[in-house]
Amino acid sequence: PVDAAGKIAxxxxxxxxxxxxxxxxxxxLGIKQGEVVGLVxxxxxxxxxxxxxxxxxxxxxxxxxxxxxxxxxxxxxxQRMGANLxxxxxxxxxxxSLNPRMRVREIVGExxxxxxxxxxxxxxxxxxxILQRVGxxxxxxxxxxxxxxxxxxxxxxxxxALAVNPKFLVCDExxxxxxxxxxxxxxxxFMQLRxxxxxxxxxxxxxxxxxxxxxxxxxxxxxxxVVESAPAxxxxxxxxxxxxxxxxxxxxxxxxxHKRFSSIKGEIPSPLNPxxxxxxxxxxxxxxxRCKSEVPVLRELEAGHYxxxxxxxxxxx
Ligand code: SF4
Ligand code: MG
Numbered sequence: 001p002v003d004a005a006g007k008i009a010x011x012x013x014x015x016x017x018x019x020x021x022x023x024x025x026x027x028x029l030g031i032k033q034g035e036v037v038g039l040v041x042x043x044x045x046x047x048x049x050x051x052x053x054x055x056x057x058x059x060x061x062x063x064x065x066x067x068x069x070x071x072x073x074x075x076x077x078x079q080r081m082g083a084n085l086x087x088x089x090x091x092x093x094x095x096x097s098l099n100p101r102m103r104v105r106e107i108v109g110e111x112x113x114x115x116x117x118x119x120x121x122x123x124x125x126x127x128x129x130i131l132q133r134v135g136x137x138x139x140x141x142x143x144x145x146x147x148x149x150x151x152x153x154x155x156x157x158x159x160x161a162l163a164v165n166p167k168f169l170v171c172d173e174x175x176x177x178x179x180x181x182x183x184x185x186x187x188x189x190f191m192q193l194r195x196x197x198x199x200x201x202x203x204x205x206x207x208x209x210x211x212x213x214x215x216x217x218x219x220x221x222x223x224x225x226v227v228e229s230a231p232a233x234x235x236x237x238x239x240x241x242x243x244x245x246x247x248x249x250x251x252x253x254x255x256x257x258h259k260r261f262s263s264i265k266g267e268i269p270s271p272l273n274p275x276x277x278x279x280x281x282x283x284x285x286x287x288x289x290r291c292k293s294e295v296p297v298l299r300e301l302e303a304g305h306y307x308x309x310x311x312x313x314x315x316x317x
Contacts, residue, residue: 029219029226033167036194036201038215038232040208040247042268046224048172051204055089055170056080067168085115088161092173095153098145104131104156105141112163127163133196134159135189151182158189168200175210187213208247212236217304220244223271223279226298230305240307243280278310286311 031037039047052058053065056072065072067083075083091097098107108127112118118126128138134155145153154174161169171190175183191214193199205211211218211232218235220228220243228241239245246264266283269275275282281291290310298308 029229031168031200031202033200034194034198036203036214036216038211038218039202039204039221040206040211040218041221042206044223044268044271045221046271047204047221050221051089051170051172051202054202055087056084057089081115085111085164086166087168087170088164088166089170089172090157090161090174092176095145098153098156098160100145102144103141104143104145104159107145107156108141108159108163111160115164117164127159130159130163133162133193149182150178151185154178154182154186155189158186158193162193162197166199168202170202170204172204173206174203176205176207183210190214220247223269223274225279225308226306227280227309228307229298230307234305240301240305240312241309242284242286242311244307246283246285278308 029037039050041047049058053060059073067087070079070083072080072083102110105123105127108130109118109123112126113120113123124141127141131138131140136152136155136159140148140152145156148156157174169190174190175186178186187210190201190203194201201214203211203215215232218228218230218232219226220235220239220241222243228235228239228244230240235244236248239248243264264283265285269279269282275292277293278284278287278291278296281287284291288310294310296308296310296312298306299312300306301312
């Protein structure tokens with residue numbers, strides 16, 4: 001039995017993404033087994049890079065990713081393969097990640113066959129069970145990706161991830177490409193799978209409406225740093241960080257997503273050359289003199305609620 005799921009500590013940069021020198025800096029976050037953590041931020045904030053490091057697609061250049069207390073980079077090949085199966089990633093655009101020349105049976109069956117989770121003789125039954133789990137008719141296993149709707153393809157992508165019995169899903173904008181009504185169905189599927197399979201999720205989204213719908217805890221990133229982390233109810237009732245406050249002034253609902261982030265003045269700066277001190281200072285309505293030179297640290301304000309803003313040190317920024 002697994003009693004501690006992923007913990008990510010002190011991630012610094014990603015060497016497989018040279019165009020972003022330090023996409024993620026000094027991020028420290030822990031995820032408990034069975035938890036759904038929503039990771040939110042504007043594009044370029046480093047949330048996808050962080051997700052890919054957790055899923056083992058990018059290696060951090062410094063720092064550690066701990067899974068069940070073990071440093072992923074220090075594991076033996078066998079242990080590492082086990083951890084890589086445990087942690088599966090679900091991407092935004094299933095069409096781009098589903099081989100158009102493979103039938104669903106092969107798409108879903110490839111990894112479990114390779115890892116001897118099932119056998120050729122049992123493959124049809126195995127794939128049928130997985131398809132049913134994601135709400136697809138097993139007869140679909142003979143078809144190709146282009147024969148499905150966007151929502152069905154999303155389910156195929158989820159089936160492929162589930163086929164290796166993961167414990168932890170990293171979902172990167174997994175419903176962003178879908179129509180709103182389909183989005184709700186797929187989010188409900190994620191919640192149902194969480195119950196049935198005791199899954200843990202890192203759910204990455206720019207969309208606060210989506211994150212609000214399913215997260216136990218919300219982590220807000222800005223230009224490669226975590227600025228606030230708290231139980232979802234706390235974040236949505238009273239965010240501490242001025243960036244979080246600006247995001248939440250206009251929480252989009254699933255039906256009004258065009259409103260997102262409209263309340264924040266200015267453009268997001270380039271992650272290649274982030275502003276000094278607090279990265280948010282050029283856009284912050286509460287900016288003070290220290291903010292331009294001193295990096296605010298993530299402080300625990302009350303149990304489980306962290307925020308990185310000089311205003312929490314007492315006095316002004
Ligand atoms: Fe705003 Fe300063 Fe707080 Fe940054 S540290 S969020 S600039 S008040
Ligand atoms: Mg992204």
